[in-house]
Amino acid sequence: MGVLQDANRKQIAGRRRLDFALHLLFVAATSVGVVVLMALLVDILIDGASRLQPDLFNQYPSRRASQAGMKSAIVGSLYMLVIMAPLSFVLGVGAAIYLEEYAPKNRLTRLIQLNISTLAGVPSIVYGILGLAIFVRAMQLDRSLLAGALTMTLLVLPIIIVSSQEAIRAVPRSRREASFALGANKWQTVARAVLPSAFPGILTGVILAMSRAIGETAPLVMIGAMTYVAFLPNDLLDSFTVMPIQIYNWIARPQAEFRELAAAGIVVLLAVLLLMNFAAILLRNKYNKKV
Amino acid sequence: MLNRQMSKGILMLAMAMLLVFAAACGNGGSGGETGNAPAESANGAQENGGSKPAEEEAKLSGDIVIDGSSTVYPLTEAAAEEFNKEHPDVRVTVGVSGTGGGFEKFAAGEIAIADASRPIKDEEAQKAKDGGVDFIELSVAYDGLSVVINKENDWVDHLTVEELNKIFAAGSTVKTWADVREGFPAEPITLFSPGADSGTYDYFNEAILDKKGIRNDDLISFSEDDNTLVQGVAGNKGGIGYFGFAYFEENADKLKVVPIEAGNGPVEPTLETIKDGSYSPLSRPLYIYVNKAELERPEVKAFVQYYIDNIGSMAAEVGYVPLPDEQYAKEAAKIEG
Structure with a gap:
């Protein structure tokens, strides 16, 4: 014992x-x-x-580190976000709703699904090549803000679709059934029962995808985003630059002062990312309470 | 209800971004995407005003798209920056897709000027011809490719072109410094080189390696970022690497430059030896290639003229060596011809 x-x-x-x-x-x-x-x-x-001084936000690129700023890069990045966000939101969430709620469960759907998951892992430079061929050359958008935003939309779409699908799938079946039981049709059910409860998840996915896009350089360099741009884009077809490109250029310069500028640029980029993620959390909490 | 919620969500998203935007660029950018060009340019003129009265020259405007070598970029950036002070309405943009990438876009007629850290290759020129692009070549400054070694390397006082070839060329059997020259210690050698896409590598390949290509084994590291090469050589006692003069000049406290012997005694790269051509064969001219059809546009012509007339005084500031004055005069004549 x-x-x-x-x-x-x-x-x-x-x-x-x-x-x-x-x-x-x-x-x-x-x-x-x-x-x-x-x-x-x-x-x-x-x-x-x-x-981290006003000059960084007010000045255009310069050969002198003491006078250089990233105004055009900051504005370029933000314009691109503003164009890209609604586009990728509508397309991505639309595709997710179709795949989860409407699409018949057959081989074709599974094939599409497999494709999307694969695309989510494709290296970003590949999207750059795609964007160069389709938007810049075939559609003749040149090296414009619009071509850049469309390329980035392609890049983040798979991520948004997959994360939105997860969010929609997580909505309990009982909600849908309750809605159908009350005589609602498919769209009414999707719009009033499923999406409101999936919305926080969808939004988080969208904003995280945007955060990825704002840090991307390779596809934009590929489609021909510029490095020296000393004006702000006036319309969708103007050329542009973005923060990561400017930062990379500064890091690669021989003079050490440019490296300080690059560090400051990285801080700004991180601050924007942090703000976006913060917004994602706020929005999620807001909608979580409502549903 | 959902629709309202969704649109509210989007609105908040947009607002959040606007907030960031407003915070980020205080006074600028309020024009918005569809902003108005006149207001923007008027603003620009005000900011840069005073440098030259408007009556003196016809007001130029338009876009000039430039792309190509990242080595030439600082020069073109300098020219564009100063040119913009006189002609704020001309919108010059410069990209860095590499000498090869630049020529590709140049041949397709997508850009007005290509920056190049080596002369155009025959097949690239042919491509341009096929694309209907007629061009002129202008040299704008010199760069001295600098061969550097670690600060603690006390055995190398100079290297000959043959020795460099022996170290770097494809199929090289050099594993330690003792293999390079009799009397050198058996310190393991580590090599650092710009990537094969860069014009810097192309030039080295032609001047030193007899176009045989560079060795590719586990003793050599490649990087497109010259600062990485600097760190590599600075961190390896047996390290050796090569890159543009500006990168040596800025890191002269961390690295030792190797005088090169090509038949006339060892020559160290300095502003003088690069300029007078005695630092041979590693001093190379840097170029811009201008599309002749684009040169018809007054703003392009003005920019190219400005570039050639002024780059000499700005080259040293960004780490390059100006051409002799008479050379600039020759280049300027090409623009007219």
Whole structure:
């Protein structure tokens, strides 16, 4: 009896030790990411702090680091977001609704589904090549803001579709059934029962996809976004530049002062991203309460 | 109800962005996407006003699209920046898709001027011809490709072109410095080179490697970012690399430059030796290629003239070496011819 109890106790102690060890491991796993990220942020803030001045927002690119700013890049990035957001929202959520609610469950649908999931993982430069062929050359939009925004829309569409589908799928079946039971047709059910409850999830997906787009460089360089732009785009067909391109250009310059500018640019980019993610959280909380 | 919710969501999204936008660029950009050109340009004229009275020259406007080498970019940027101060309504844009990428767009007639860190290749010229693009070539400045080694490397006082070839060329068997020249220590060698797409590599390949191509094994690293090459050489005692003079000049405290011997005694790259041509064969001219049809446009012609007339005084500031004055005069004559 006593022996058995001892064995039990040992076993339990052993499990506790294992539990504790795994606990430590997971804490370590979490902190590696956080610590590295913090170190990066602090490093960039230190490098860029001296350049975070009005000039950065008011000046156009210059060969002199002391006079250079990223006005055209900031405005270019934001214009692109403003064009891209509604486009990718309508197309992406529309496709997700079709695939989840309307599409027959057959081989074709599964094929489309597989394609979309694959596209979500395709390297962004491939979208750049696609954009160059379709928008810049075939549709003759040239190296314009519109061509850039359309290319980026293509890039984020699969992500938005997949995340919206997840959100729609997570709506309990009982909601749909209740709606049908009250005599609502498909669209009424989708519009009034499914989407409101899926909306926070959809919105989070959209904003995260936008955050990805704002940090992309490769596809835009591919379609011919510019590096030196000393004016703000007046219409959709004007050429443009975006923040990551400007930052990369500064990093690659030989003079060390440009690297400080690049750090300041990164801080601005991060601030925009943070704002967008913050908006995503706010919106999600708002709609979570309502439904 | 949903529709209202959704549209509200979109509205909030748009508002959030607008907020960011407004916060980001204080006074600028209020014109919006469909903004009005006259107001914008009037604004620009005001900002840059005073540099030249408007009556003196016809007011130029229009777009000039330039693309190509990232090496030439700082020069073109400098020219565009100063040109814009005199002609605020001419919208000059400069991209950096590389010398090769630039020529491709140039041949397709998509850009007015191509920046190039090497002369146009025959097949590229043929492509341009096929695309109906007639062009002129203008050299704008010199760059001295600098071969650099680690600060702690105390055994190399100079290298010959043959030795460079031996180190870098495809099929090279050099593994330590002892393999380079008798008397060098058996310190392992690490090589750093710009990527094969860059004009810098092309030039090195032609001047040093006899177009045989560069070795590609585990002793060599490639990067499109010259600052990465700087760090590589600075961090490896047996490191050797090459890149534009500006990158050496800015990092002279971290690196040692290698004088190159090509038959007339070792020559170190300096502003003088690059300018007078004695730093050979690694001093190279940088070019702009101008589409002749575009040159008919007064704003393009004015810009190109401005470029050639003024780049000499701005080249040193961005790390390049101006051409001799008589060379600029020759280039200017090409614009007229």
